[in-house]
Amino acid sequence: MASLSLDPPVASSQPAGENRDPRRARRLAGNTVLYLVLAVAALAIMLPFIWMVISSLKTNNQVFAVPIQWMPDPVVWQNYLDIWTKADMSTWIRNTLILSVVVTFLQVLTGSFAAYGFAKSRFPGRDVLFLAYVGTIAVPWQAYMIPQFLIMSRLGLNNTLWAIMLLQAFGAFGVFLMKQYYESIPDDLSEAARIDGLSEYGIWRRIVLPLSGPAIATLVLLTFVATWNDYLGPLIYLRNPDIWTIQIGLKSLVSQYNAEYALIMTGSVLSVLPIAIIFLAGQRFFVQGIATSGMKG
Incomplete structure (x- = not known):
């Protein structure tokens, strides 16, 4: 029979701390530095907005005081009451909201429907037509601004919100974004629906569209922000x-109250606030839509 060894185990000559993976320590240090750099960059990006919000709570003499007074003393909340009486903010916000919601709805509707045809249908010249349509993104608006204005004038739509709605109802970028996302959806789902007798419109509405939440959220956010601004x-x-929008109204506000800097800052904060709320509410879907729009199934 083999005898059992009763010798005590030999202790390791290396300290316990040296057994740790040195790569983990380097990775931790690298992540710490990266987060610090990102925090500083985020603060630098947010600094103008922070200064604008603080300035909206100051008196006119304190806005451009040297050195900068970061904490308003006193805090003038009255600016957020005076802006509604000295300017037609309610009308500007209402018109901008109507315009942004309608244009966003139309671009999502037309863009997602056209993208389905390019992504899931097979017809001669599909790729050439898609490239030609997407290529219009490279054409600056100033190149065809005058013909559009003449068309709207002959239709009698100038000086109405309908002119902006019709001109921005279609967007090549939205078609491109939605098409890239649609291609990540397996074609087997569409084929199975066709076998079951579902029409192309039914496939788009009942199958493809419900699966495209992140891409739709991304397009909604980008279109709404672009229209609002x-x-x-x-x-x-x-x-x-x-029928002025808030951007045109703020320009008139600056011209009318060019010395009331605190009031101008207050109007600027009110114009940015809806965009900030919408972006914070939909940033998770926005990031997911951007990350997956370049994937192909």
């Missing part, structure tokens, strides 16, 4: 103050 389009087509 649009200045040149409303400046050209909207001449009646009753």
Whole structure:
């Protein structure tokens, strides 16, 4: 029989701390530095917005005081009450909201429907037509701005919100974004639905569209922000103050109250606040849609 050894185990000559993987320590140090750099960059990006919010709570003399007074003393909440009486903010916000919601709905509807045809249908010249359509993104709006204005004038739509809605109802970027996402959806689902007798419209509405939540959220966010912040389009087509958007209204506010800096900052905060809320609410879907729009199934 083999005898059992009763000798005590030999202790390791290396300290316990040296048994740790040195790569983990380097990775931890690298992540710490990366997070610090990102935090500093985020603070630098947010600094103008923070200064704008703080300035909206100051008096006019404190806004551009040297050195910068980061904490308002006193805090002038009255600015957020005066902006509604000295400017037609309610009308500007209402018009901008109507315009942004309608344009966003139309672009999502037309973009997702056209993208389905390019991604899931097979017809001669499909790729050439898609490249030609997407290529219009590279054409600056100033190149065809005058023909569009003449068309809207002959249709009698100038100086109405309908002109902006019709001009922005279609977008090549939305078609491109949705097509890239649709290609990540397996074609087997569409084929099975066709075998069951579902029409192409039914496949798009009942199968493809419900699976495209992140891409739709991304397109909604980008379109809404672009429409809300649009200045040149409303400046050209909207001449009646009753249908001004908030960007045109803020420009008139600056011209009318050019010395009341705190009031101007207050209007700027109110114009940015809806965009910030929408982005914070949908950023998870936005990041997911951007990450998956380039994938192909």
